[in-house]
Amino acid sequence: MSLTLIGIIGIVLLLAILFVFGIPVGFAMGLVGFIGFAHVISVDASFNMLATVTWDTFSKYGLTVIPLFIFMGQIAFYSGVNEKLYTAAFTWVGHIRGGIAMATVLACAAFAAICGSNAATAATMTTVALPQMTKYKYEPMLSTGAIACGSTLGVVIPPSVVLIIIGLSTEQSIAELFYGGLGAGILLASLLTLTVYVLCSIYPSWGPTGEKTSLKAKILSLAGAVEMLILFMVVMLGLYFGLFTPTEAGAVGSFFAVVIALAQKKLSWNDFYNSIFDTLKISCMVIVIITGAMIFGRFLAITRIPFDIADWVVTLPFSKVTIMGIIFMIYIIGGAVMDALALLLITIPIFFPVAMELGYDPIWFGVTITIVTTLGAVTPPVGATTYVVGGMAKDVPLEKVFKGVAYFLPAYIICILIMMLFPKVVLFLPGLLK
Amino acid sequence: MDFLTRLNKILNKVLTLTGGVFLIGMILLTCANIFIRQFYIPIRGTFELMGYAGAVVTAFALGYTQFTNGHISVDILVNTYPAPVKRFVSLINHGVCSLFFFIAAWQVVKKAMILKAAGELSETLRIIYYPFTLAVAFGCFVLALAIFTDFLKVVFPQKASAK
Numbered sequence: 001m002s003l004t005l006i007g008i009i010g011i012v013l014l015l016a017i018l019f020v021f022g023i024p025v026g027f028a029m030g031l032v033g034f035i036g037f038a039h040v041i042s043v044d045a046s047f048n049m050l051a052t053v054t055w056d057t058f059s060k061y062g063l064t065v066i067p068l069f070i071f072m073g074q075i076a077f078y079s080g081v082n083e084k085l086y087t088a089a090f091t092w093v094g095h096i097r098g099g100i101a102m103a104t105v106l107a108c109a110a111f112a113a114i115c116g117s118n119a120a121t122a123a124t125m126t127t128v129a130l131p132q133m134t135k136y137k138y139e140p141m142l143s144t145g146a147i148a149c150g151s152t153l154g155v156v157i158p159p160s161v162v163l164i165i166i167g168l169s170t171e172q173s174i175a176e177l178f179y180g181g182l183g184a185g186i187l188l189a190s191l192l193t194l195t196v197y198v199l200c201s202i203y204p205s206w207g208p209t210g211e212k213t214s215l216k217a218k219i220l221s222l223a224g225a226v227e228m229l230i231l232f233m234v235v236m237l238g239l240y241f242g243l244f245t246p247t248e249a250g251a252v253g254s255f256f257a258v259v260i261a262l263a264q265k266k267l268s269w270n271d272f273y274n275s276i277f278d279t280l281k282i283s284c285m286v287i288v289i290i291t292g293a294m295i296f297g298r299f300l301a302i303t304r305i306p307f308d309i310a311d312w313v314v315t316l317p318f319s320k321v322t323i324m325g326i327i328f329m330i331y332i333i334g335g336a337v338m339d340a341l342a343l344l345l346i347t348i349p350i351f352f353p354v355a356m357e358l359g360y361d362p363i364w365f366g367v368t369i370t371i372v373t374t375l376g377a378v379t380p381p382v383g384a385t386t387y388v389v390g391g392m393a394k395d396v397p398l399e400k401v402f403k404g405v406a407y408f409l410p411a412y413i414i415c416i417l418i419m420m421l422f423p424k425v426v427l428f429l430p431g432l433l434k
Numbered sequence: 435m436d437f438l439t440r441l442n443k444i445l446n447k448v449l450t451l452t453g454g455v456f457l458i459g460m461i462l463l464t465c466a467n468i469f470i471r472q473f474y475i476p477i478r479g480t481f482e483l484m485g486y487a488g489a490v491v492t493a494f495a496l497g498y499t500q501f502t503n504g505h506i507s508v509d510i511l512v513n514t515y516p517a518p519v520k521r522f523v524s525l526i527n528h529g530v531c532s533l534f535f536f537i538a539a540w541q542v543v544k545k546a547m548i549l550k551a552a553g554e555l556s557e558t559l560r561i562i563y564y565p566f567t568l569a570v571a572f573g574c575f576v577l578a579l580a581i582f583t584d585f586l587k588v589v590f591p592q593k594a595s596a597k
Binding site: 018019020021022023024025026027030031034047048050051052054055058059060061063064067068071243244247248251252254255276277279280281282283284285287288289337338339341342 | 450451453454457458460461462464465467468481482484485486487488489491492493494495496498499502504505506507508509510511512523526527530531534535537538541542544545566567570573574
């Protein structure tokens with residue numbers, strides 16, 4: 001049996017045990033990689049590889065950035081920064097038609113700058129923004145759609161765990177990916193806000209105007225929200241000027257997030273305790289998937305299948321844009337049935353060499369597939385973020401939430417098209433780092 | 435069964451709290467390093483200490499993450515199975531995963547023993563680091579135990595629910 005065939009069987013086996021047996025993604029990748037390695041080399045070599053990869057991954061300095069940024073986000077979450085950000089955005093734009101839905105998207109974007117979790121953003125924004133939109137008689141499809149889609153900005157706008165993992169698995173600069181994600185995230189947030197505006201222009205009853213506020217009230221509303229945004233600036237500028245590494249940026253961000261939350265008297269002992277437990281749980285989940293992907297990657301590497309696929313794809317009689325379009329379709333379908341992080345870790349070893357062979361910029365590819373995969377967080381059948389919003393918005397049927405999300409999907413498509421036509425949107429800010 | 439569940443609960447709480455202490459230590463060490471190097475020299479060995487502490491942070495949360503269903507799986511198909519099939523699939527799932535992590539724990543222990551026998555020291559601080567390797571092995575073992583408990587819960591469903 002040829003190595004390529006063994007590699008293909010390994011990929012099919014992985015998908016089979018993922019879907020048929022529901023084995024957790026990290027475990028499944030580790031298991032298939034371990035068995036495949038034992039089959040190709042030897043059982044003893046596979047035992048050795050299992051121990052080495054497990055120890056090396058768990059103790060890797062580069063991966064310590066993950067718990068640190070997650071902790072920063074958890075502290076922001078438990079200290080109620082979402083609420084402050086939403087109030088500020090509401091005070092500034094709530095008086096225009098559809099303004100509260102726009103404020104929700106903007107607050108999601110601002111919170112994404114501190115916390116990288118879609119689900120956490122969706123949960124709090126549903127609690128904070130939905131009652132306001134219901135009070136002003138907003139169309140439920142618009143309000144829930146805006147919350148679900150706005151929450152997806154969490155993985156695009158830095159610091160994002162997904163971008164960190166893409167950086168580590170493709171050996172690209174995390175700082176460059178962060179700055180690429182910032183450009184793309186601002187573009188997506190603008191398009192989502194524009195969608196609210198267009199929808200409210202077509203259906204004025206969907207987003208009635210809120211109360212007008214004075215300039216003084218607008219400025220006062222920034223108190224409490226602006227501190228965390230300054231923290232974001234410190235982290236990003238520190239990376240930009242090379243003052244600290246991504247891991248150090250995570251530690252500084254975490255430290256000052258705690259200091260700010262304590263100074264604002266917004267962090268109880270219980271909140272701190274919960275932040276720690278949640279941080280460890282999420283970090284562990286991420287590291288287990290990475291470890292599994294590393295083991296699976298070792299197996300794929302000895303079969304040479306990623307390189308064979310890359311060589312084969314470039315010989316296809318299609319333009320590179322068509323091939324990239326096909327890859328994006330695979331990510332959209334994959335993102336609809338499984339978690340973005342897991343999907344990226346399984347597919348990056350296969351598609352990253354293809355993108356490089358086709359001559360695409362690695363930073364552009366990393367940021368663009370993040371946006372493409374994040375679509376899966378709001379589309380059925382998985383659409384985890386939509387389920388969070390649907391589950392919490394008791395008076396809105398789930399179909400309506402999904403319908404609401406559908407109105408925002410063109411924004412993602414336009415965003416991806418703009419990124420394909422004008423790669424500078426993504427690459428301009430990272431270019432300044434070089 | 436009851437004993438195993440309680441053991442898991444206590445073990446995971448203690449380990450996760452220990453991991454939390456290491457996480458705070460990592461933050462403080464890094465911030466201190468950034469601060470001190472501005473006017474003196476960087477704290478020696480920060481890089482490797484962060485790696486070792488990071489290993490403890492995540493390895494000690496392995497069991498807790500399993501205990502609280504924190505590991506991501508694709509259950510879109512599994513949710514459509516009738517109850518007996520679901521139970522069978524769950525048995526295979528937990529049985530295979532628990533065996534895999536017992537093997538992983540055992541192999542990492544072997545690696546730690548090799549490091550100990552060779553007198554392996556870290557590059558900068560020149561300290562023994564096999565205890566951290568053992569910590570990762572222990573984390574894998576606790577994960578295997580948590581999955582094995584889930585396996586037993588599927589084998590003896592009535593006992594678990596009666597409790």
